[in-house]
Amino acid sequence: MKRRTFIKTTLAAAPLFVPAHVLGGRYTAPSDKIRMGCIGVGSMGSGHVRAFLGQPDVQILAVCDVRQAHRERAKRAVDTVYDNSDCTTYHDFRELLARDDIDAIMTATPDNWHALIGLEAARRGVDMYFEKPLTMSINESQALRDAVSKYNVIFQFGTQQRSDYEFRQTIELIRNGRIGQLETVMIGSASYEQIPKQPEQPVPQGFDYDFWLGPAPWAPYTYERCTRQWTLIADYSLGCLSGAWGIHSVDMVQWVNRSDNATPVTAEGTGFVPTSGFYDTAQHFDIEHVYANGLKLIHMDMDTAKKRAWQFKLFHMAILFLGSEGWIYVGRGFMDAEPKSLLKEKLGPHDERLPFSNNHRRNFLDCVRDRKQPVSNIHSAFYSDVTCHQAHIAMTLGRKVTWNAEREEFENDPVANRLKGRAMRSPWHV
Amino acid sequence: MTRIVSLLLFIVLPIGIFATDFDEVLSKIGSYDYGDSRENLTTISEMLREASGDVLKLTEYEKAMLEVLAAKETTFAAKQFLCKELSIMGTEQSVPTLAKLLQKDETADIARYALERIPGDKVDAILLVAMGKTKGKVRVGVINTIGERQIKTAAPDLGKLMTNKEADVAMAAATALGKIATDESATLLGASLLKLEGKVRDVAMDAYLKNADAFLKAGDKAKAEAIYEPLFAETESIPTRSAALTGLIKTVDNPTELIVKILQKDENPTVKAVAISLVHQCKRDLDLPAIAATMPKLDALGQIQLLTAFRMKGDPVARDIVVKAVDSDNEEISTAAIQALAVIGDKSDAERLARLAASSTGDKKELVKEALARLNAEGTNDAIIAAIPNAEAKTKVELVESIGERQMTASIPTLLDAAQDENVRVRVAALKALSQVSSPSDINALIDLLINAQSDAERRESERMVVAVATKIDDKDKQGDAVLEAITKVDDIKAKSSLMLVAGSIGDPDALPVLRQALASEDNELKRAAILSLSEWPTPEPLKDLKEVAGAATEPSHKVLALRGYIRLIGLESDRAKPETVALYKTALDLATDAGEKRMALSGLGKVRCPGAMFLAAEYLDDPELKGEAEIAVLENSWSAGNADRDKVKAVLQKVYENTDDERLKRGAKQMLDQFNQ
Numbered sequence A: 001m002k003r004r005t006f007i008k009t010t011l012a013a014a015p016l017f018v019p020a021h022v023l024g025g026r027y028t029a030p031s032d033k034i035r036m037g038c039i040g041v042g043s044m045g046s047g048h049v050r051a052f053l054g055q056p057d058v059q060i061l062a063v064c065d066v067r068q069a070h071r072e073r074a075k076r077a078v079d080t081v082y083d084n085s086d087c088t089t090y091h092d093f094r095e096l097l098a099r100d101d102i103d104a105i106m107t108a109t110p111d112n113w114h115a116l117i118g119l120e121a122a123r124r125g126v127d128m129y130f131e132k133p134l135t136m137s138i139n140e141s142q143a144l145r146d147a148v149s150k151y152n153v154i155f156q157f158g159t160q161q162r163s164d165y166e167f168r169q170t171i172e173l174i175r176n177g178r179i180g181q182l183e184t185v186m187i188g189s190a191s192y193e194q195i196p197k198q199p200e201q202p203v204p205q206g207f208d209y210d211f212w213l214g215p216a217p218w219a220p221y222t223y224e225r226c227t228r229q230w231t232l233i234a235d236y237s238l239g240c241l242s243g244a245w246g247i248h249s250v251d252m253v254q255w256v257n258r259s260d261n262a263t264p265v266t267a268e269g270t271g272f273v274p275t276s277g278f279y280d281t282a283q284h285f286d287i288e289h290v291y292a293n294g295l296k297l298i299h300m301d302m303d304t305a306k307k308r309a310w311q312f313k314l315f316h317m318a319i320l321f322l323g324s325e326g327w328i329y330v331g332r333g334f335m336d337a338e339p340k341s342l343l344k345e346k347l348g349p350h351d352e353r354l355p356f357s358n359n360h361r362r363n364f365l366d367c368v369r370d371r372k373q374p375v376s377n378i379h380s381a382f383y384s385d386v387t388c389h390q391a392h393i394a395m396t397l398g399r400k401v402t403w404n405a406e407r408e409e410f411e412n413d414p415v416a417n418r419l420k421g422r423a424m425r426s427p428w429h430v
Numbered sequence B: 001m002t003r004i005v006s007l008l009l010f011i012v013l014p015i016g017i018f019a020t021d022f023d024e025v026l027s028k029i030g031s032y033d034y035g036d037s038r039e040n041l042t043t044i045s046e047m048l049r050e051a052s053g054d055v056l057k058l059t060e061y062e063k064a065m066l067e068v069l070a071a072k073e074t075t076f077a078a079k080q081f082l083c084k085e086l087s088i089m090g091t092e093q094s095v096p097t098l099a100k101l102l103q104k105d106e107t108a109d110i111a112r113y114a115l116e117r118i119p120g121d122k123v124d125a126i127l128l129v130a131m132g133k134t135k136g137k138v139r140v141g142v143i144n145t146i147g148e149r150q151i152k153t154a155a156p157d158l159g160k161l162m163t164n165k166e167a168d169v170a171m172a173a174a175t176a177l178g179k180i181a182t183d184e185s186a187t188l189l190g191a192s193l194l195k196l197e198g199k200v201r202d203v204a205m206d207a208y209l210k211n212a213d214a215f216l217k218a219g220d221k222a223k224a225e226a227i228y229e230p231l232f233a234e235t236e237s238i239p240t241r242s243a244a245l246t247g248l249i250k251t252v253d254n255p256t257e258l259i260v261k262i263l264q265k266d267e268n269p270t271v272k273a274v275a276i277s278l279v280h281q282c283k284r285d286l287d288l289p290a291i292a293a294t295m296p297k298l299d300a301l302g303q304i305q306l307l308t309a310f311r312m313k314g315d316p317v318a319r320d321i322v323v324k325a326v327d328s329d330n331e332e333i334s335t336a337a338i339q340a341l342a343v344i345g346d347k348s349d350a351e352r353l354a355r356l357a358a359s360s361t362g363d364k365k366e367l368v369k370e371a372l373a374r375l376n377a378e379g380t381n382d383a384i385i386a387a388i389p390n391a392e393a394k395t396k397v398e399l400v401e402s403i404g405e406r407q408m409t410a411s412i413p414t415l416l417d418a419a420q421d422e423n424v425r426v427r428v429a430a431l432k433a434l435s436q437v438s439s440p441s442d443i444n445a446l447i448d449l450l451i452n453a454q455s456d457a458e459r460r461e462s463e464r465m466v467v468a469v470a471t472k473i474d475d476k477d478k479q480g481d482a483v484l485e486a487i488t489k490v491d492d493i494k495a496k497s498s499l500m501l502v503a504g505s506i507g508d509p510d511a512l513p514v515l516r517q518a519l520a521s522e523d524n525e526l527k528r529a530a531i532l533s534l535s536e537w538p539t540p541e542p543l544k545d546l547k548e549v550a551g552a553a554t555e556p557s558h559k560v561l562a563l564r565g566y567i568r569l570i571g572l573e574s575d576r577a578k579p580e581t582v583a584l585y586k587t588a589l590d591l592a593t594d595a596g597e598k599r600m601a602l603s604g605l606g607k608v609r610c611p612g613a614m615f616l617a618a619e620y621l622d623d624p625e626l627k628g629e630a631e632i633a634v635l636e637n638s639w640s641a642g643n644a645d646r647d648k649v650k651a652v653l654q655k656v657y658e659n660t661d662d663e664r665l666k667r668g669a670k671q672m673l674d675q676f677n678q
Helices: A043-053 A068-082 A093-098 A111-123 A138-150 A165-175 A209-213 A228-232 A246-256 A302-308 A340-344 A360-370 A378-397 A414-418 B002-010 B012-017 B022-029 B039-050 B055-070 B076-089 B092-102 B105-115 B121-133 B136-148 B152-161 B167-180 B183-192 B198-217 B221-231 B238-251 B255-265 B269-281 B288-292 B300-313 B316-326 B331-344 B349-359 B362-374 B380-387 B393-405 B409-418 B424-437 B440-451 B456-470 B481-489 B493-506 B511-519 B524-535 B543-552 B556-570 B578-591 B595-605 B611-618 B627-638 B646-659 B663-677
Strands: A034-039 A058-064 A088-090 A104-107 A127-130 A155-157 A182-189 A266-272 A284-290 A296-301 A319-323 A326-331 A334-338 A401-404
Touching: A034 A043, A034 A093, A034 A360, A043 A058, A043 A068, A043 A104, A043 A360, A058 A068, A058 A093, A068 A088, A088 A093, A093 A104, A093 A111, A104 A111, A104 A360, A111 A127, A111 A138, A127 A360, A138 A378, A138 B198, A138 B238, A155 A360, A155 A378, A165 A246, A165 A319, A165 A326, A165 A334, A182 A246, A182 A302, A246 A296, A246 A319, A246 A378, A266 A378, A284 A302, A284 A378, A296 A302, A334 A340, A360 B300, A378 A401, A378 A414, A414 B076, B022 B039, B022 B055, B022 B076, B039 B055, B039 B076, B055 B076, B055 B092, B076 B092, B076 B105, B092 B105, B092 B121, B105 B121, B105 B136, B121 B136, B121 B152, B136 B152, B136 B167, B152 B167, B152 B183, B167 B183, B167 B198, B183 B198, B183 B221, B198 B221, B198 B238, B221 B238, B238 B255, B238 B269, B255 B269, B255 B288, B269 B300, B288 B300, B288 B316, B300 B316, B300 B331, B316 B331, B316 B349, B331 B349, B331 B362, B349 B362, B349 B380, B349 B393, B362 B393, B380 B393, B380 B409, B393 B409, B393 B424, B409 B424, B409 B440, B424 B440, B424 B456, B440 B456, B440 B481, B440 B493, B456 B481, B456 B493, B481 B493, B481 B511, B493 B511, B493 B524, B511 B524, B511 B543, B524 B543, B524 B556, B543 B556, B543 B578, B556 B578, B556 B595, B578 B595, B578 B611, B595 B611, B595 B627, B611 B627, B611 B646, B627 B646, B627 B663, B646 B663
Parallel strands: A034 A058, A034 A104, A058 A088, A104 A127, A127 A155, A182 A296
Antiparallel strands: A182 A319, A266 A284, A266 A401, A284 A296, A319 A326, A326 A334
16 A cells, blocks of 8 residues: 555644644654655755654655665665664665655756656655756656646645745735835846866766766766756756756745746846856856736846845845835845835735745645645746746747747747757656 | 846857858867867857848758768767757758667767757658667657657557567657547557556556546547546556546536545545545535535544645635534644634634633644634624623633734724733733734823833833834834833833833933933932843943943942843944954953853853954863853854964963863864864
8 A cells, every 4th residue: 555544543734824843743653654765865865864854754765866875875864863774775766666655755866857756756646855946848847747736646846945934924025015016026046166177087886877867968977067066067957047046036936926827928038158167057147037917037146136236245145026115135044125114024814825834844744644735836836947947948049938828838939949848868758 | 237237248259259150160069079168069059049030041050060960070079069959940951860860879869859859740750760660779769759749640650569578668659659649549558558567557557647638638528538537446556546536526527526425435545635635626616515524434634634625725615614623622633623714714713713722722722823813704803802892811812912913903992901901911912912013103002001010021011012112113213202201200110110121122322311310320120220221222332331330339239230231232233343342351251250240251252253352261261160151262263363373372272172071162172273283
């Protein structure tokens, strides 16, 4: 019997506004636990492993990584906490997902793997905590969105700012008109420092490099390609525009604009990709989107953003919401506003409120139990992701693109529509 | 202007491009290898974008690119780049060259990269030929591309390939049929399920469901239902049943009937959970009372899930069952019901929740209070006001507090009345609520409440209330006016002391003379209030006043309070030079007679970050009572001691390293010593 066989006794209730642990704090019987597998346990994934190990209603049964050292490190971490040697290691995520006792996975692999792992998990009826971004192309994201919906699995996207106090407070204030009509949002995303050309190197023992590349175009092995900075290489990521930060902020704009089922209508702008050095995603960019309701979203790297608005000197990687009667500038753990009284503003019962979550992983686990949609569900994830793809395609083509929401394709633009998908290296396919 | 600047930044590269001949640049990329400068590649890309819409020019460019692509000496990396570009702008002109690359194991993937995106029947044709001729991974790739391109004429061949002995080929074929989604593909997939097994059958099942989804999307419900319905059979896997049910809910005539049937009769909890989640996901009209009637048949988690679904649905029609569940013996069912009630409850639930909050404790109390604060049914505010006069004291407290939480600014008269209630808890609750909803125009009424406070609890709450409201005044210079005026008029010492504390917390400079005057008072209580008030001052301005009291007061408690205030004010943000701050801490350390105050001063000293602070802290390393704080202060300041006498710094760090009992500090000292030794 697969997931949700823990449905036997009383369980933690789904919190509307009180975190489950507030009501919990009790011992959770093994049979009541959510049995998890963790796929991709490198730098970010291992952090997730530690965090999920700290949740009383989680039992991690297996870990998976194409690096032997990573999966063994993760196994040690799991076994140490459970004081046994039961954690199973896998090199191929399909074997982990073929088990019939996995309720949920955490996946934190390079972006080129996201769609394939997500689709397989959905098809197996496995819930997933899914590191951002969604996928490498609009077509892949559509396939994943459809599969998650079809198999009715719980999907939490790793845009954890939806579980952050400052961001939720900001979005609620703006949605309730506290800065008047929201007119423009400026995003200051990350940029990066280029590194020089890297020499081809022998693949280290214990690392299945071909599997690491997976559906991405072949390229010779070099250490730097496979460190966390793969997010700056175009074959595995859209770079700072999306997976290397941008999607966090774009997701906030989607949220504030009630666009969890829509994207901007247009995207237009420029980007600078260095012509030398190892990384080949945009280092600087300046993209302007316009939503159907007229809201303007200007997505920039931090260096460009600082030239646009003084607020970007206050705090790194943040968002500036400009309304007709004020502004709010918000980053992780930072908030400034005009008028200043907004910083102490309290909402009333008739104000629109957002679903409460102050712990993204906890929100996921609660939703696994009570089958409700998490704060960063597949629908919001999909539209945030498509917004980043729109920006990337506009930048690649060097011109404006217009999105047809009904058909989910670019309007009268066959060239842009070609870029909706990208062929995978055989045998991989979505 | 800034927009122009940034655009200029981005067009630096293209400026050089326009003068460059395409063929000349192209001739340089044949030897490109991974890691080489991408300047020529970028130039090619930019020129292709620039030519967008110019068919003649692009045709010429494509032709030239194909020549390089076909050349034997062209590197793999260059071919990969060219195929990526052809995927964006290539035409059927590219087909012959790409077809050749498609036949070779090492170049098949890069050829498909281009072919998958290039439109045209010729591309379809060479893929269909390749499907029959290629083998292994190349064939799988070709089938995948056929699927992506949804080549309908490939269906019969794909149908046959689903039984191919190579599992990858069979799965690719099934997946492709899932994307093609025609009557023919559905027939082939449906029939294959009877023959296939294991992972290939799983993939074919997924593809078959995709066909049904495509039919549904195209508006053909009957065709979709014909697929979903048999796949919901109990013999199928749970994921398949879940997917079929998610589809069926959109196609059946009576979705309520389907959900009720599952909740009453289906044995599988996962399928039940999916049915419950569809209660809020389903966009169709549902008979919620009929679904609610199944509650007693559900286990505890099922009930929690259903209550959650009602909350997500937000439809008040399910309120009755939710209200009943609030009283459940199962705490978690009750919790889910309370959360649902906040969303779908009506005005009568305000008093219900207030009573429940009054009788609850701990986390549950907080949960119910929050539900009351968020209850947004029409008329709720009026219901709260109406319930107050006759409510029991405990319930009244909850109702009054909810006025604050709900920001009911029009209810200030009710709160002012409640602040005179016979029950002290109600009075305190009213003061708390007033601090949340009052505006600066209410300040005098609030000060009156403070002056007339009947208990210490009310007095403390009143003080917080007046500070909260006074600091809402936009003009900072006027925030303390009403309080200062009241100080001069009030004779009662307790009230005067409270007002002085309030004045200190507000930090209005006009209050300083009044407080200084009180410092000189003969009345100990007044003097104590002045010390406390100055100690809470938001700037270091009263440092001198507090130092004098700390040094000269005859009353020991005044001395201690003033010294603590003095130490607190030293730590506030200031423009003074760091050595001056160190000198102030030295004064504090000299004045302190008690280890507690000395520890406070050493703790502040740690944050100064200068060599002087380090050396001052080092003077206390031998004092067993102060050693811990002194060691931390030394280490914290050692980061800023780079320009100081290195030997002296090292000696201090060595002393910490050798004598500390704290392993963490020992490691820190060692680390710093290593740095200084380098």
